[in-house]
Amino acid sequence: MEHLIWLIPALPLAGFAFLLFFGKRLGEPLAGWLATAAVGGSFLATVGVFVTLHGKGEEHRQLTQSLFDWIPVGGLHVDVGFLADPLSITMCLFVTGIAALIHLYAIGYMHGDPRFSKFFVYLNLFVFSMLMLVLGDNLLITFLGWEGVGACSYFLISFWHEIDANASAGKKAFVTNRIGDFGFMVAIFFTFQALGTVSYTGIVSGSPHLATSTATVIAAMLFLGACGKSAQLPLFVWLPDAMAGPTPVSALIHAATMVTAGVYLLTRMNPVIAVSASWIPWLIAIIGAATALFAATIAVAQNDIKKVLAYSTISQLGYMFLAVGSGAYVAAIFHMVTHAFFKALLFLGSGSVIHGMGDEQDMRRMGALRKLMPITAVTFIIGWLAIAGVPPFAGFWSKDEILLFAYDKSPVLWFVGLVTALLTAFYMSRQVFLVFFGKPRWSTDATSEAEQSAAEVAADADEGGHGHGHREVHPHESPWLMTLPLVLLSGLALVGGALNLPFLARLKFLDSWLEPVVHLGEHRETVGSGMTVGLAILATVGALVGIAIAASIYLRDRRDVAEKVEQPVLARGWYYDSSISAFMGGPGRKAFDAIAWFDRTVIDGAVRNVATGVRETSGKVRLVQTGYVRNYAVGVALGAVVIAAFVLSKAVS
């Protein structure tokens, strides 16, 4: 399999190219099946490479393959090459695996959409870009994938482009990400100047000789890039809006894969972070922890089923950055994988709910769906327990590991993480209780229309969107194409923790597997085993407390208490996004307008004034040309006199 690394990205690329030209002719559902097969094939190829890699000795687990020179100029040499090592193959495994399941799901979800085949064109292109991002053997190929996934994200968020909000959300995602890309590009320039190469093997071998200042700038700039792609403070604003895309997109791109690219990048570049100034890891950890807490507080008060999950994703990504900042790269990757399982599951589950409810996304108009959508409900509950950190579900193990390292870094960071964990358990329980338990708050007939629409008016005034007008709702379970991926993902969310169990060194598969990639940067935690168990128990208690509080409010339908919790300031995300929009739309736009005015009036005005001046002067000079011979004769006479005087004066002297 060593020479077949290229197949991993090539298959989705081939699927993209084929569907681009023949997708419409294939139509529904064939186009979807073909796309799924392409990604499935890519998964099989990844498994092949994984087996080959795993069969080698630890120090030989690094396969490279170079296809051709991309940008060879002078000392700069960039090729289109792949690096298959434990880190990239781990990424590829879960990316292709989850992508294949989501492709399958999308065949059902996108049923009947007039742009069915186009959806899969974009989806395959996305998977290709994502695989280039993780498999690239140098920073520039990673950047190629990085921008590629950004472009696909843009296409897919604005997939239903007739609605203005979707189009705006797509543009916002791309432009915000470009601010991060600024950092990424500058980091590439610094790396090239300092090391003369942008390949990862060159960076790993050269990084110990990097000056601290250079390493610091590179790490800080990469972190800026990561903040954009992985939706961290201050650049997270695009991700909640990105939920405008179809739900499979939210699951695949905006939860499981693309948004983890920032974590991947920092993990890949861990040797550089290791030699950077010590405030860099601190900065990463603090931003991560702050984002985790900040987003969790917002998630508490969201009513849109997907918005809760969006803020939850931001919050969970914050955990991963907390891990990276604490030197716990393995824990970050571990949480990335388990998060991919349960968050993809939760998003797909929410999509199943939205689908079954006839495109309803407001949780206040759901309730008691567990009997009508049993498979969705059971799998969603597994996902809920996993993200809430209840043992033995996957999320417990990975989150616990992060908290452990955070405690080693600073108890304050650990405490922020613990509060976030409690909030996570709370808002996820709230979601589950609102959607699947309690009384139904939707109506199946027209009798209660009056009171329903009254409630809707109130709700819309509060939420300001997603008013779908009043219509009958007949909740139903989704087809098997959609439930099968749910079942498979719930299995993974259940046992995903087995990747890295803490009890015995032998069970820590990820630790030893990723060791060759992260050994330069990985922190060795020093917490005693008694303390470890204590922290784990505390985290579990936190999760259970969060669930219990949510149960006491939402299972009992205590609207009065709920209203106290769901503060408007939280529902509106601490007014962060609206402040930025107000600034951009107000002073920002005025400043741009002022420059455009300056160009019209001052720069071009100067040019026009010169032209006018020349015309006016020449207009006056022209008056001399009267056309009367007598005037010219006077001129000639005067001239003759002057010349004569001049000649005479010369002759005299």
Added chain:
Amino acid sequence: MSALLAAEGAASPSFPILSAVVLTPAIGAIVVALISKRRPEVAKQAAVLFAVFTGALTIGVLALFKTHGAAFQMLDHVRWIKDPEISWSLGIDGISLWLVVLTGILFPIAMLGAPPHHDEKSFYAWLLLLEAGCLGAFLALDVFLFFVFFEIVLVPMYFLISGWGYDERKYAATKFFLYTMFGSAFMLVGAVSLAYLHAKGGPVTFDLRVLAEHQGVLAKTTERWIFVSFAIAFAVKVPIFPLHTWLPDAHTQAPTAGSVILAGVMLKLGTYGFLRYGLYLFPEASAWAAPGMVTLGVIGIVYGAICATMQKDLKRLVAYSSVAHLGFIVLGTFAITQQGLEGSVLQMVNHGVSTGALFLLVGMIYDRRHTREIAKLKGLQKPAPIFAAVFTVVMLSSIGLPGLNGFVGEFLILVGSFLTQRWWAVVAVTGVILAALYLLWAYQRVFHGEPDADNATFRELKLTEGLVMAPLIGLIVFMGVYPKPVLDRIEPAVTRLVHHVESNSDHREPRVAHDAERGK
């Protein structure tokens, strides 16, 4: 002309392909002008035939070009005037090669993709004359000959804008003509004084290679002044901030074919001029002026992008985006590094392809809707998804998405200029953010949303239009994925140019750290 051709045939035993490249469109212009006015379709066919034949000749030049040659190739030399020595002297190297090929490809595309609405015959005749002028300017190895070609192109472009343009075409054409003439006047003075001062009383020559290869004849200050006189002409042509305001007017008012050629080819006369008659002819003065030029380039990047964001006219927006893109080329040129210069040469070609394609698309929008005002366009993606897809690819190329051509040039310029002008390069990267902002915002307003009644019937891309766009899209993808064949041919000439500047000035290209892997 015919006497000249005969002399040419006698002078060099092999076929003078470069003279053929320049003279074919010129002869074509005469032939088309002689065709009866009542047979416009014949005029069009003849014009396209000549343009395609010229394009084929430039491809022939590409095939004959020796990849690893740094010196000028395929030289043609015929004496024109004995004293001062002025010659019909043509030659090509890696810097001009791709511009010549681009010109050869872009003219037939502009002719086929944007036919005029009246007076076909003279339209095509002017276009062919314009092509001859552009090719001559890129190929000339004689300062005076270059000046002649540099000026010749103004005339057909003036008539194209004023004859086939839009409402304010007279104003725009006059502004364009006077503004560029004003710049060129400085160059004429500079060129003449250079030749005579360089001669030091001996035989006067305008031969570029003689003037450029024998450095140190002029006093430093004199040389710098003469450089400035050339630089003003080029700065207007590029255009460089703050001499750019003729461009939006000219672009907006020009007919589509005129805009395509103006952006795709004619602006490059300025950036090409900076390379050939700046860095090569005045290496010391160029290195001296580099910080100032880089500053103006970066201002152009940011300023042009901000102005583009606020435009209400789609064509004007694309025109301002050219100011930003050309700023990148100026930055890369005056960074004077291998990567920066190669990126600049590549970006000239990239910009020609991408912006040419953008103008064609905007022209198609105008033909369908009779407006370019962004506010009046809405939701075009719904009735015309293929048109929107083509627009998207071109737009992403212009934004600099990796995998498409724009990125390669932009990246090389930035990484190269980072080595010598670190902080200006960092500021220039913000232009990458702004490019996404103005193009995606415009795209959203024009293509997204629910179309109103006027826009709902927007016609989808026709087959013929698709065939015109196809080669451009092909180039956009190919040069983004596999730019190596292009870069390989640029590299020797650029290396030679960098050495030329280094050996004649204090400028030194910084060495990047040793790369242990580079040999692999």
